[in-house]
Amino acid sequence: MDPLTPNRGVPATEAAQAMDSAYHEALERLFARTGGAWRLGLERVADLLARLGNPHRRYPVFHIAGTNGKGSTVATLDALLRGAGRRVGRYTSPHLVDFAERVVVNGEPMSHEAITEWFTRHEPLLTELGATFFEATTAMALSHFANEGVDVAIIEVGLGGRLDATNIVEPVAAAVTQIGFDHLEYLGDTLEAIAGEKAGIFKRGAAAVVGDTRPAIRDMLLQRAEAVGSGPVLVTGRDWQVDDIVVDAQGTSFTLTVNENGMSDSRRLTTPLVGQFQAHNASVALALLRSAGGEWAKIEREAATHLAGVRIAGRFHRSPPWLFDVAHNADGAATVVANLLAVGVPHPLSAVVCVLRDKDWRGILHAVSKAASRILVTMAPTAPANRTWQLDEVMDWAQAEGLPVERCDDFDRALAEAQVGAETVLVTGSFHTVGDAMERLQVDPLAR
Template identity: 35%
Template sequence: MQYAEAIDYLYSRLPVFHRIGAKAIKPGLGNTLLLCEALGNPQHQFTSIHVAGTNGKGSTSHMLAAIYQSAGYRVGLYTSPHLRSFTERIRLNGQPIPEDEVARFVAQHQGLIERIEPSFFEVTVAMAFAFFARETVDVALIEVGLGGRLDSTNVITPVASVITNIGYDHTDILGDTLPLIAGEKAGIIKPGVPVLIGETHPETEGIFRGVAESLQAPIAFADQQYTLRDNGIVEGLRQVQVWQDSGSVYSLALDLLGDYQLKNLPAVLATVAVLQPLFPVSPAAEQDGLAAVTSLTGLKGRFQTLQDHPRVIADTAHNRPGLEALFHTIRSLAYTQLRIVIGLVADKDRSHILDVLPQTAAYYFCQAQTPRSLPADVLQAEAALIGRRGHVFTDVNAALSAALQDSAADDLILITGSNYTIAELPNL
């Protein structure tokens, strides 16, 4: 079996979330446990760090991976969804899993897949765990797909659980209140395993403390341990001053330029600190890793500049908290006219998204080539009801071309709204 055949088989045989949404989810951990048992329970054969949260869990996972790579460890990284290639989901020291490894896994376990009938995501999780076990990684960063309690990744027993933040997203699956959503995310907390919470919130703090206490899991709220000051972008890196509750003060530089990364950074620093006895990291390795996340781990689509004059930025923000944080960064930039290329998925609660969009921007509405996409004309009509007006385009590249044609050199073009929209950009 060749790689292309393996991918075609997975997409055609299995329910895929990015195509059909919540209908692709197989409730419970049963299928993943069956897959792992048949594979020799690889999830117990490597050390892992589990990362959940509404926003920032991918960036947090990549930052931690970059730090541990810089410290000389052999690092696995599992994230989802991918942008351009399926192999991006499973990385070893920043390099995507080889295509022939994917093909080998699918060919070898085709009978198992057809017997258990798992979801696409369940198979990719099992594939990642088998790969990390075979490659004897020192540590693997495992990003939750959705929620936590019933997510397929929740068959691991990590050395630390990280929950970045809680916001409204996937409310049809996780619940429509912050405490309900927090309860699902708290499902990754394990008995006796340290848990790091990125952001303290009055509606969710009690949920996390209660679950941690019941499981005797040491808990820390990272934003209470670290205070950060943004010193702006200098020579292509965001400069950050860090005050630790111990009294130490030091500086870091991030190559992830969105100022919303300052919300993710405390959880990263707290995780590295709590795991020092297991995985010692020098201050130099921490600094080097954070200054080179994109080159070390291949992270894309996070406030990524695609060109200058006019400046074109791509960002995968796709829910209200993410977009609010994105536009906070945008407001700090200098430009004459903001032009927004945007496409959304149809199963989002758009009433919580559209009013975040700046009213003075020029809009270019598009849709990704996936069945979950909201038709661009529907998006245009809904946006017009609240005064966000623009034209409709068949895809993101046609929309970007029109925005570039309309732009002066000092305009700013932002492409956002969906991972699937960003994924179709050829120069990402």
């Protein structure tokens, strides 16, 4: 008998508890592979996938990199493809509440049983090859999509692009969204260096989409795509424009103008995602479909019908009085605040914030203070111990800046305190912060 198959005579609750225990034990061993320094490179994952029969070659792939906007672009592309009747695999990271959120087929996360079975079966091979956590997880996702018979997969880059484990895929089209400062120790300390790493997902013969809106970065990405022989290459501001953006509580409306064969075609579209830049993110997803041509381009022309199905966990995610929005850099936090002001959420507004110490927490707190009358800084329970911010330092700085910041080390107490006298409570900062709050408040990230 398969060790993961419950015995018929065992009560369901006992069998469920055993399965849950096995799942968490498997995850503990999987996450143990995150120890030590990052090990970027494609050799191990290529070897691993070859030993698994190269499952990633059994379906077409769209590949997406970027600092900001890639999650929204993935979510939009997923909704468009599913709306057109395709069976879609979606691989993203990190997760908010449950690891299974990373590997999804048609909106359904990979089951705990399937995760446990895959990891248990292949753990000896992972150990033999020295596979890292992300390499193992990527191989599991690509294998799961093959086993599930997906029509297409959308793969989000984990870190950078050129040496990221996901760059083993051979996409029909790849996109780089907006570039920002992140993971400087691995990707470089200039926007140009970071863009160069992310441009590493462009490949010869595959379509490429350049989504960064700044001319210098945009031109550099275009040059990288052309240099490796990508084609066709579509570039925002040249091959399409986004104008007349209107943001309200129902989402974001915009005019998309596509320039093709010397002709221009304009359409008014609406995404349920809230924020000025969500119009640009949606336009990148649409450009991916246009660039891939054929049946994919036909789906792009149906966008107005299917955009209503877009959902993204943890981004302007409302469950009144709670509003959850990940902001891992100052630009992201400024976007959160702009969205709050555009939508006009009920006030007073308080905020619960926890940021990893290697992020620009000063910029994030400055941005949040523009909307919140009260900010509670705290410690997210799942934040890695070696990356937690120092609240003594945070408070000294916040007091010197005159920001309305209070310290509440206990996460559960911070959530409770934030509700006192508030009509809206924003939870923001790292994925750990938003995910931990969702778990405690029993908010399902994948619920529609």
